[in-house]
Amino acid sequence: MSVQEPVLEIRDLSLEFPVFGGSVRALGGVSLNVMPGEIVGVVGESGSGKSVTAMTALRLLAPGSYRVTGGGLRLCGEDVLAASEARMRQWRGRRAAMIFQEPMTALNPTRRIGDQLAGVLRVHHRLSPRAALARAAELLRDMMIPDPERTLRAYPFELSGGMRQRVMVAMAFSCDPALLIADEPTTALDVTVQRQVLQLLRHRARERGAAILFITHDMAVVSQFCDRVYVMYAGTVVEQGPTAQVLGAPHHPYTRGLLDGLPERAAPDTDLAAIPGRVPDMRHPPAGCVFFDRCAFADEACRRRPELRAGAGQEADIKAGTASERRVACWHPLVAASVREPAVAPSAGDAI
Ligand SMILES: Nc1ncnc2c1ncn2[C@@H]1O[C@H](COP(=O)(O)OP(=O)(O)OP(=O)(O)O)[C@@H](O)[C@H]1O
Numbered sequence: 001m002s003v004q005e006p007v008l009e010i011r012d013l014s015l016e017f018p019v020f021g022g023s024v025r026a027l028g029g030v031s032l033n034v035m036p037g038e039i040v041g042v043v044g045e046s047g048s049g050k051s052v053t054a055m056t057a058l059r060l061l062a063p064g065s066y067r068v069t070g071g072g073l074r075l076c077g078e079d080v081l082a083a084s085e086a087r088m089r090q091w092r093g094r095r096a097a098m099i100f101q102e103p104m105t106a107l108n109p110t111r112r113i114g115d116q117l118a119g120v121l122r123v124h125h126r127l128s129p130r131a132a133l134a135r136a137a138e139l140l141r142d143m144m145i146p147d148p149e150r151t152l153r154a155y156p157f158e159l160s161g162g163m164r165q166r167v168m169v170a171m172a173f174s175c176d177p178a179l180l181i182a183d184e185p186t187t188a189l190d191v192t193v194q195r196q197v198l199q200l201l202r203h204r205a206r207e208r209g210a211a212i213l214f215i216t217h218d219m220a221v222v223s224q225f226c227d228r229v230y231v232m233y234a235g236t237v238v239e240q241g242p243t244a245q246v247l248g249a250p251h252h253p254y255t256r257g258l259l260d261g262l263p264e265r266a267a268p269d270t271d272l273a274a275i276p277g278r279v280p281d282m283r284h285p286p287a288g289c290v291f292f293d294r295c296a297f298a299d300e301a302c303r304r305r306p307e308l309r310a311g312a313g314q315e316a317d318i319k320a321g322t323a324s325e326r327r328v329a330c331w332h333p334l335v336a337a338s339v340r341e342p343a344v345a346p347s348a349g350d351a352i
Pocket residue numbers: 017019024025026044045046047048049050051052053065217282
């Protein structure tokens with residue numbers, strides 16, 4: 001793999017789940033890439049397709065439960081959809097490792113932490129039991145776990161949520177992957193512990209030169225943690241770009257809606273803004289803009305599907321090569337639309 005090649009490259013991926021009487025379109029032409037060492041966020045409400053994107057990168061969805069209807073993806077330059085299952089087993093952990101939200105479901109409750117961590121190390125690095133345990137202790141120390149030897153002797157239920165998540169991160173790093181895929185890794189933790197785990201995760205990734213694909217519904221976490229961000233809605237990317245640009249001046253009304261829901265953006269003593277309406281039923285995906293039903297600026301033009309393109313004022317940046325893939329899928333991006341009145345006033349009673 002060359003230095004310039006993405007560790008993960010998803011191109012126009014469409015995927016559906018067959019369900020009784022039809023199918024659910026989970027992804028409708030998603031393109032996304034992660035360069036070596038980058039921390040890339042994927043943010044959106046529940047049901048927007050974040051987890052399906054993450055799971056597909058490692059082909060972790062149950063075989064036979066889904067259909068890829070278009071596009072493809074490459075991990076470290078090689079085709080994930082065409083790879084054999086034996087090849088995928090080699091890639092999982094080594095090329096990309098997954099960190100899940102709830103470590104209790106990923107860790108075996110009946111085995112000590114040391115056995116589980118050393119087990120992974122022995123398989124992947126062919127270490128002796130003694131050397132594997134020593135390496136496991138080192139990995140825990142790297143994650144700032146006090147008294148690693150004691151933690152190695154513990155069962156998962158004996159550890160706090162924050163410690164279990166640190167163990168999961170240590171395990172994810174055990175095979176030195178080029179990419180970590182973290183699906184809501186700290187959602188179950190309180191804010192202080194969440195921050196500690198994220199800082200450690202980022203520090204370790206930077207140290208090892210690993211990239212992170214970070215799945216979350218939390219814009220605040222994206223702003224603290226990610227270099228670039230993809231905003232997903234109803235199985236599509238509606239906006240993408242460097243985090244500071246996207247969060248500093250969102251072009252898509254949906255991104256703006258997510259940001260307006262942040263506590264620090266709300267005026268004191270007011271309710272948090274919520275985006276009116278609900279995500280479309282993806283058994284019958286909308287033909288035009290996926291955000292049509294909930295968008296205050298939607299008009300007749302929006303009955304056609306907008307492609308991802310450079311936002312208003314970006315053309316010069318693109319020519320100069322400084323646009324860093326800033327894109328928005330909207331017929332009325334907010335830079336232009338902010339001077340207009342909404343076409344339809346959102347109904348407050350419909351808030352989710
Ligand atoms: N096994 C499945 N069968 C049918 N539909 C599914 C299945 N898994 C996911 N979906 C559908 O695919 C779409 C995308 O789901 P996905 O889990 O990726 O969303 P998400 O953004 O990760 O949401 P959350 O934050 O709640 O996990 C949703 O419409 C979901 O209902």
